[in-house]
Amino acid sequence: MLYVMKYEIDEITTxxxxxxxxxxxxxxxxxxxxxxxxxxxxxSLHLLFQNMxxxxxxxxxxxxxxxxxxxxxxxxxxxxIVKDYIWRPLQVAMIGKKSTTKLTTSDINAIFEVLSRWFxxxxxxxxxxxxxxxxxxxxxxxx
Numbered sequence: 761m762l763y764v765m766k767y768e769i770d771e772i773t774t775x776x777x778x779x780x781x782x783x784x785x786x787x788x789x790x791x792x793x794x795x796x797x798x799x800x801x802x803x804s805l806h807l808l809f810q811n812m813x814x815x816x817x818x819x820x821x822x823x824x825x826x827x828x829x830x831x832x833x834x835x836x837x838x839x840x841i842v843k844d845y846i847w848r849p850l851q852v853a854m855i856g857k858k859s860t861t862k863l864t865t866s867d868i869n870a871i872f873e874v875l876s877r878w879f880x881x882x883x884x885x886x887x888x889x890x891x892x893x894x895x896x897x898x899x900x901x902x903x
Contacts, residue, residue: 805860805868807889809839809847815884850874
C-alpha cells in the first residue's frame, strides 16, 4: 500500500536545518519544487483558451477536421478546440505531460511563450489572463 505524506514547508525547513543543511540550500530546494497550478491559474488558463479562440476566429481561421467517411468539415474555434488541438499537442511535445492538470506554472509559461510568439507574428498580442490585465481592460472600457 502506498502512503502519501504531506508536510508543510516550515516542517521541511526545520528538519533540513536540523540535519545541517544551510539556509541557502534549503531555500534553493524550496524554490525549485514544482508548483501545481492553483484554481486561479486554472481559471486563467481556460480564459486564455477562450481568448485564443476569439482571436483565431477574428483572424479568419477555421478549424478543419475529417468527419464521417473522410468528409472534411470546418467550424469556428472554441476554447475546447484550442485546448485539445493546439495547447495539448504542444504540451505533450514540449513537456511530455498529457493532462493539463499535471502542469506546473513553469510548464504553462513555456507553452504560452511559444503560442504568444505565433500570435505576435500575426500582429496579435495575447496576454496571459491575470488580475492586472483584467483591471486594465475594465479601465480601458470606461475611457
